[in-house]
Amino acid sequence: MIDLNNWRNFIPELSQKEVEIPHFDRASLRENRQKNPVWIHFGGGNLYRGFHAEIAQRLADLGELSTGVIVCETFDEEIIERAYQDFDDLILEVVMPSSGEFVKRILAATADSLYCHPDCSEHFDKMIRHFENPSLQLVTFAITEKGYRLKDTNNKYIGPIAVDIKNGPKKPSHTMSILAVLLYKRFLSGAWPIALVSTDNFSQNGSQLRTSLLTIAKEWQKEGYVQNTFIQYLSNEEIVAFPWTMIDRITPNPSLSVSKMLAKEGFSNMSIFQTAKGNNIAPFVNTEDIHYLIMEDHFPNGRPKFEKAGVFLTDRATVDKADTMKVTTCLNPLHTSLAIMGCLLGYRSIAEEMKDPDLSLLVSEIGYNEGLPVVESPGIIDPKIFLEEVITVRFSNPNIPDMPQRIATDTSQKVAIRYGETIKKYMEIEVKDPQTLVFIPLTLAAWLRYLIGINDQGKPFIPSPDPLLTDLQHKLSDIQLGTQDTSHIHEKMAPILSNKEIFGVDLYQAELGRKIEEMFIKMVAGPNAVRKTLQDYLQEHGGNLSWK
Known part of the structure; x- marks a missing residue:
């Protein structure tokens, strides 16, 4: 030996x-x-x-x-x-x-x-x-x-x-x-x-x-x-x-x-x-x-x-552009989306998730249609080529034993950068409107659904470690699978979705708070509601990736 x-x-x-x-x-x-x-x-x-x-x-x-x-x-x-x-x-x-x-x-x-x-x-x-x-x-x-x-x-x-x-x-x-x-x-x-x-x-x-x-x-x-x-x-x-x-x-x-x-x-x-x-x-x-x-x-x-x-x-400016490209658009937001959805849908492998047409299309929508239009090229790396490599080669690599449960660790510490920065750009750029975003808010709704600790089959699971897990689960503690009271859900969601420390922006000021609540209500309707909600939004808003 x-x-x-x-x-x-x-x-x-x-x-x-x-x-x-x-x-x-x-x-x-x-x-x-x-x-x-x-x-x-x-x-x-x-x-x-x-x-x-x-x-x-x-x-x-x-x-x-x-x-x-x-x-x-x-x-x-x-x-x-x-x-x-x-x-x-x-x-x-x-x-x-x-x-x-x-x-x-x-x-x-x-x-x-x-x-x-x-x-x-x-x-x-x-x-x-x-x-x-x-x-x-x-x-x-x-x-x-x-x-x-x-x-x-x-x-x-x-x-x-x-x-x-x-x-x-x-x-x-x-x-x-x-x-x-x-x-x-x-x-x-x-x-x-x-x-x-x-x-x-x-x-x-x-x-x-x-x-x-x-x-x-x-x-x-x-x-x-x-x-x-x-x-x-x-x-x-x-x-x-x-x-x-x-x-x-x-x-x-x-x-x-x-x-x-x-x-x-x-x-x-x-x-x-x-x-x-x-x-x-x-x-x-x-x-x-x-x-x-x-x-x-x-x-x-x-x-x-x-x-x-x-x-x-x-130089610093080039580093910042390259990092913004990766962390807010071309890799990390996609990774976290796969992590959250993967935990809810019972996956244990990122590569296996990429074989799921719904999840593959979800991350393509976030990357190509929602993130890439507002990212600035760093020059030394082409964002479009980098994103293509992430989706078609890296996430799909069957030899990398990466798990959604690992990626889901400390999500509360990540969402402000991975999604909040893109939302801010949609608020700041005159020709963009955050209300046009669909799959970033869908991911945030899925994260709140994930925090309940019940998967899409209606079975309990243990969320990955997170410094805010106990606090957030306490805030959501009386929301169960099947809860459909919109006013009650708004009461519970508002302190979370308005928290700039978590999301980097007040999601109600971004006019996304109510949209996320609606998505969450659909996902918590009962068993298999996460999959159905994902498919419904993909069918209505997804698939327009021909320009990529």
């Missing part, structure tokens, strides 16, 4: 199986990391393992990254222990094109893994020393949208943030507070320049990271915990930069079928496990072959030559 930890002892077997292996001195890389760290990454989950770690490997193989990446977790120490340290920080990557010819490679450019939390003083002290080192050029983040959220829907600080503000830098718990402490240490040690690079899947991610970080720092300054000069340090983007990015690579949870395939091919210890905090992880990562990373080229302390690893480096 091939042991990932001791892969060098199995080079003939790996060569026979066409597994790509590292071509750099890992011992030297780890030694350099300790002395002169360059790149730290927050969030050791599957996106890092299937994308950032591959970029780092390509750079290390080319001699362009002699220090590797230091990956850290602030939330789930079990990921560090079981997915990284137990496997010497090695990752077995499985790239899965639609052709079925899988590419396997051992990624070894992760130079260290740390649980970056005051509860683990040894690791936290190491991270402080790394941040105090002038050589550190950048910190990347893949912590999901909710990792940046400091307030709840009532505009109050969430519990951990409120505690962190009160306690100051002495024992932070939230990722943003931990980052603020580390940057305060960097400031005190010499106010060295650095780039803080969010690679999470939402528009203007660098701006959100900057806002969240400065919010905490300013609260600490008010309490007398930090100096005003620290605020000035963080506010000067010529010293502390927050480059915007667009990242795109579908990287689902580890697949049981891939685990079995690897075991059959002779790899040992390839089992999938779930941490106590609910994260699915494995020694391997499975991902698609198509990918994009576009970064604003603003790194005050220098950077690795990312362009040699296939990364696009450009």
Whole structure:
């Protein structure tokens, strides 16, 4: 059996199986990391393992990254222990094109893994020393949208943030507070320049990271915990930069079928496990072959030559256009629509959903007819070609074991960007009218129907984790399958649909609130009403895609 930890002892077997292996001195890389760290990454989950770690490997193989990446977790120490340290920080990557010819490679450019939390003083002290080192050029983040959220829907600080503000830098718990402490240490040690690079899947991610970080720092300054000069340090983007990015690579949870395939091919210890905090992880990562990373080229302390690893480096405006194209039009809204409908209709695979003519037409309508007409081309990517690739190749790839249940996670944190931005454009552009939208409001109605926790067959199901799930389900608690009282439904829906924190816009001001209520009433009429409602709207409004 091939042991990932001791892969060098199995080079003939790996060569026979066409597994790509590292071509750099890992011992030297780890030694350099300790002395002169360059790149730290927050969030050791599957996106890092299937994308950032591959970029780092390509750079290390080319001699362009002699220090590797230091990956850290602030939330789930079990990921560090079981997915990284137990496997010497090695990752077995499985790239899965639609052709079925899988590419396997051992990624070894992760130079260290740390649980970056005051509860683990040894690791936290190491991270402080790394941040105090002038050589550190950048910190990347893949912590999901909710990792940046400091307030709840009532505009109050969430519990951990409120505690962190009160306690100051002495024992932070939230990722943003931990980052603020580390940057305060960097400031005190010499106010060295650095780039803080969010690679999470939402528009203007660098701006959100900057806002969240400065919010905490300013609260600490008010309490007398930090100096005003620290605020000035963080506010000067010529010293502390927050480059915007667009990242795109579908990287689902580890697949049981891939685990079995690897075991059959002779790899040992390839089992999938779930941490106590609910994260699915494995020694391997499975991902698609198509990918994009576009970064604003603003790194005050220098950077690795990312362009040699296939990364696009450009200006902020181009990044924003590319990200807006993807997040609000050509991929993410379609993904979320499939996720919501898939959960209601009993699907367990995105690729299987794309075989359903109703669902395939639904996402085509959202992409081609509702999103594409108001999106601006970034120039470096053609939105129409990108959208075509998403619908015909990527979502339909049978080898990507992606599930609607995964995509449906944290939907309340996503709808403002994925749908709200397009709705705003229809409100702002003189020749557009939000009342002409059909399939975006239909998706939002389906999400509210999903929150009831009853599928289209009338059977209970457990919605995916979401920080607002309990609150939203409480608001909808007395709506049952068969509820048709329009005034009662309006009373329950109005506080939700008017919430700008959730949708990015008051949907009644957009003149869509009542339309969504009507769609919801149809979907909640009884068993199979979701399918019937979808088909009715497609029959009446869909199918005009000839211009695509």
